[in-house]
Amino acid sequence: MKQIALLAASLSVCAGAAVADPLHVVVTFPVLGDFVQRVGGDGVTVTSLVGAGADAHVYEPTPADAGVLARADLIVVNGLGFEGFIDRLIAASGSAAPVVVASEGVTLQEAGGHDDHDHHDHGDDAPDPHAFQSIDNALIYIDNITQALCGLDAENCDTYQARQGEAHAEFAALNVELHAALTKAGAQDHVLLVPHNAFAYFGAAYGLTFEAPQGLSTESEPSAADLAALLRALRDEGAAAAFPVSGASDRLVARLAAELSIPLGAPLYAENFSAADGHAADFIAMQRHNVGAIIAALQGE
Ligand SMILES: [Zn+2]
Known part of the structure; x- marks a missing residue:
């Protein structure tokens, strides 16, 4: 039966x-x-x-x-x-x-x-x-x-x-893993520079502050006055490292990093993935890559 x-x-x-x-x-x-x-x-x-x-x-x-x-x-x-x-x-x-x-x-x-x-x-x-x-x-x-x-x-x-x-189970485990990695590396409470504001939520989750010359989108171009004000703010805040984002120009952040004498890290993935055989081919890999790149730059690797 x-x-x-x-x-x-x-x-x-x-x-x-x-x-x-x-x-x-x-x-x-x-x-x-x-x-x-x-x-x-x-x-x-x-x-x-x-x-x-x-x-x-x-x-x-x-x-x-x-x-x-x-x-x-x-x-x-x-x-x-x-x-x-x-x-x-x-x-x-x-x-x-x-x-x-x-x-x-x-x-x-x-x-x-x-x-x-x-x-x-x-x-x-x-x-x-x-x-x-x-x-x-x-x-x-x-x-x-x-x-x-x-x-x-x-x-x-x-x-x-x-x-x-x-x-839910897999992402929750990832969250614990990334929190632990950042804590172990003493990477929290830093101010970081990226080209456009893509990391407000990521930053809020991990206790990091992201500043950006381009506002919310890769489309906008900051004025010279905007850039000068941003440079002053980054100096005041003691910005620790700068990062390009994958797929967009690194011209502005490279220039600002040089002016501030802070390290320029590996590109972060803001909204796209690497090629399928790359190191950020899906959401979980992207999150791991971004946290790893931040830790590496802050530790001077
Ligand atoms: Zn974006």
Whole structure:
């Protein structure tokens, strides 16, 4: 009797798998793709509009992108103004797919460590959109994505929720590991310089302050007065190290690091991944790489 029930159960699983095509999920950039793949597994195929290594801030959609969106079952975006191109592109595509704002529910964090300096006048009192840079927020993204997949595919919701649980366990362990590494290295409470404000959430999570000449996006160009004010603030604050970000110019931070005589570390990953065989090919590797690069620079390696 038990065997018959098992046989029936396995038959129905096979039948379900045979008829159900994977959901086609379109995301704006690879970090979201990692999260969707993690929860969706073989129940989804994921297409990222912005490729690995590209700059999501200045991305210019192609005509093919509208076609990709038109065929989507689900569209996942960061929100918080991160993808300036997306609303018009979705409208132009005629897509009727639901759009999930993955950052919904995060506690917003303003960029920069302080509000009093005049170099914060160039419009960056808006919240930092790079909310996925804290592991706690990344889990809110995972939860929103799980809910959306369950809404579209109730039959496999248990499987999605099981993977959501695995992600929570894995990310929580990563958080403990990175906190311990930074504490052991005495890396907390430092002021660090990056090109654009992509690390307000990461900094808040780990007790680091990030300053940036370019505000919230790689698009903006600081004025000479902004730069002079930033240099003064960095001297006052005792900035400890500077870092380029992968995929964007290191010209400004290299110049500021030279003027301040502070080390220029390895590039951090703000919103894109390395190539698949590189050292930051997914979210977990990216977080580990960024923490490792910060520790190495602060220890003068
Ligand atoms: Zn960015």
